Amino acid sequence: MERLHLVSRESRARDTIVQVGDVKIGGGHKVYIAGPCSVEDAEQIGEIAQAIKDSTHILRGGAFKPRTSPYSFQGLGQEGLCLLREAGRLAGLPVVTEVMSEAEVEGVADSVDMLQIGARNMQNYALLRKVGAQKKPVLLKRGVAATIEELLLSAEYILAEGNTQVVLCERGIRTFSHTYTRNTLDISAVPILKQITHLPVIVDPSHSSGDWNLIEPLSKAALAAGADGLMIEVHNRPDQALSDGPQSLKPEKYRALVKKLNRLVCLLEEENR
Amino acid sequence: MERLHLVSRESRARDTIVQVGDVKIGGGHKVYIAGPCSVEDAEQIGEIAQAIKDSTHILRGGAFKPRTSPYSFQGLGQEGLCLLREAGRLAGLPVVTEVMSEAEVEGVADSVDMLQIGARNMQNYALLRKVGAQKKPVLLKRGVAATIEELLLSAEYILAEGNTQVVLCERGIRTFSHTYTRNTLDISAVPILKQITHLPVIVDPSHSSGDWNLIEPLSKAALAAGADGLMIEVHNRPDQALSDGPQSLKPEKYRALVKKLNRLVCLLEEENR
């Protein structure tokens, strides 16, 4: 493990606190990132942002969507970026979106507060280097077949370029078990990562499970295991969503969930004092 | 899924409460099962039982040990059973142990309060039928490559023989991820199983992780995800244990953990009211 220099607690014992706008992540600061899978139109993203703003720290929404098929909805692109930023501005929330192409990194970095690297691009080293050269914080998702060490080494690529503002995200791995969930949430990765690295670690229960019914128990489990936050897909009309409808919570369910999660966080924090 | 008759909530909506001695499992009753991987001698099992009795509902200890190699320690057998029973009696705890052979089922059932079917034997149908014909409750562990449906159908074998007192146990699955953990705890299995079946569902964080450092976060995650209890390996001298030392907690650490877990359970219960 000597190859883990910058991301390791041996190089920095104290938790890194990543700052996104006014929001702090890590070092005891828990974060809720929420929003739709894809930005679909001004009304959709605006309505969702308003509905969840009091329970959310960062607004998410995809403008450039990595899709398995070239014939699936690919996102609104540049227009989606503008709609996301405007919705965030009106709701008073910083925004995060995925960037998929080296050529788009700078443009996206200018428009949003945090850059997301998706699971499929976790080992796209040209892209990692490019976001490492930006001044914006990065949300790095674990690939579906990436080991913990590979995730950390991908983060190392970003830090090695000078960008230390990286948040890691466990979002489920690919296993033989696929009947009831899209992926298998590797809950053990949370405490293991927290032991090895000073970077914040959050969990995405939506992609892990692919089923909105499982968001509540998995969110609680993630926080109980020590995660620094959650990224949850919320949609105002899940049945009409252009992508990931079945795993999206409605805003009112999301708000009720956050209330419960806050009480859990409270108890867990008391214990650590 | 029509093949799931007896174990399904469609056949019985209400939670089954499994009774082991005076201990209830399921239907809101949380259970802590603890003890060493193997019963090694009278002093060891007795000392552990006394040290954990106030934080434990059921004492575990292996007398017949399924070992990958025929040359590894295979357990004390019949003698181990007696030592376990006596340690449980003195500590006022019912006891559970694994049974590996059809020929031994009746003898073991006479000696202990609960029969465990290990992960390797989850699809040993002759053994399942045999424990199904006993009057003792059964702890059925999920195989390392078993789907959720396969686990439920193995339980169905037991219920079909007339024994409805079955507790399911998630103990980690085998995935590509193996550097930091022995297995991958499939935390999502807990809420999924609870939705499908009326049988109690517990989690074994010790075998899931293979690392005592991970027992606390995984135990909390399991309860937060809705598990009806935990099975945790405890040893008075982990460094001298004949099996599974690295994943065993010392009694004092275990007791401190249970205190924290009790507060968590308390909070989670409040919410469900």
Added chain:
Amino acid sequence: MERLHLVSRESRARDTIVQVGDVKIGGGHKVYIAGPCSVEDAEQIGEIAQAIKDSTHILRGGAFKPRTSPYSFQGLGQEGLCLLREAGRLAGLPVVTEVMSEAEVEGVADSVDMLQIGARNMQNYALLRKVGAQKKPVLLKRGVAATIEELLLSAEYILAEGNTQVVLCERGIRTFSHTYTRNTLDISAVPILKQITHLPVIVDPSHSSGDWNLIEPLSKAALAAGADGLMIEVHNRPDQALSDGPQSLKPEKYRALVKKLNRLVCLLEEENR
């Protein structure tokens, strides 16, 4: 790997030749084992045996069937054994069948020429010990999540009881890939096993793939990779089979396949001279 004593080439460099009736397996002797998944009635097993006898060394057929659900067809039991033996006798073929229960080992051993341990029971150590104490050769199938070392150690259990007549069988492992095949044939296991152990190694392309369309390419691949033989499911009326119909070859297709395989074996043998 020091735990591998008896099965290792370090303890015996030369290939073990397993003898089943007059049939030799290993040490250059290739074997074709074929027949239906389950023995269904006298006519079915008799018709299949006659149809394949000239292209087959050993007749297979299940009498005791390990089924995921207790409500699936469980095999004809003792009656199936008799039908299989009689069909083998009339066709002049030795027979192999699976044994699932310790209690049945001796009875089955009296009726057939070779005992099969199925994938689900690969780590049923009580059963392994029991077949190890018989005088009949054993066909040991790899568990769907068993490592190569675990397979070898399960064979070690049998050899340690005094029975050295063991054939190993690769039959597919459980991976994330499940859309087009039931399991993933681990073809690399063949040359790896052949390097480590002196025991014969065969491949079951039927269970690996679950699709009769794949039997030919996988059978060729197995022999090309160095397998000592194949176990192939053949049924006279696949669409009416009580189990595993979709992966069963019709007798005429099987005979045509064996002709092609014989030419391949011939070429491969020439090269090794």
Added chain:
Amino acid sequence: MERLHLVSRESRARDTIVQVGDVKIGGGHKVYIAGPCSVEDAEQIGEIAQAIKDSTHILRGGAFKPRTSPYSFQGLGQEGLCLLREAGRLAGLPVVTEVMSEAEVEGVADSVDMLQIGARNMQNYALLRKVGAQKKPVLLKRGVAATIEELLLSAEYILAEGNTQVVLCERGIRTFSHTYTRNTLDISAVPILKQITHLPVIVDPSHSSGDWNLIEPLSKAALAAGADGLMIEVHNRPDQALSDGPQSLKPEKYRALVKKLNRLVCLLEEENR
């Protein structure tokens, strides 16, 4: 599966023949692609090219290397491209190399005869689109956790941009089995892909196994299963290689292997007539 338009045999029943320089791949034309993992210097790549030219159709060599750690050798870059091209020119072989970055696609396409997309970038859609817009044939490697459908849909991205010259490459998937091999060669993928798509399918036994000892049996298995060719790592001094030494064949062993493989191909072709 309706999403598979251009790559499917439903859109084109006959095998696509991909042409790389004068070399044809597919439609009965078998191809051997060989060379070192990385181009290290002029002497190394030149010596290897000369040593294998009579047994090889296309020379491979990495100039831009995707490495898990940012601190590992990253390839010679542009200089490596020139050395590879020159070595190919002198040996009379077309050359293939991996391209990792959108920004480098055009430059690399100008220098080599075939572009490789590595396993880590199989779902880097920006890169797929970019190579789809070039006039050079593409070698697309399967990701370690990619399903067969995902591989085909990634190829669809390339074809949808107008480039129909795509060769698919199975190179091993990530499973629980990792002790003896780096990955698990999914041999069944070969006949399955050949059934679904008209594109050529080759196998990389070097990355599948990570062990030069396994190259011969896996190469034979791949051809026996119907592969249109092989990609094999060859190094003149494996013990001094800057990357992938343990899985590289020496040139003389490679040449001897190709002789054997040619005889096997010959026999397999006869059968299909």
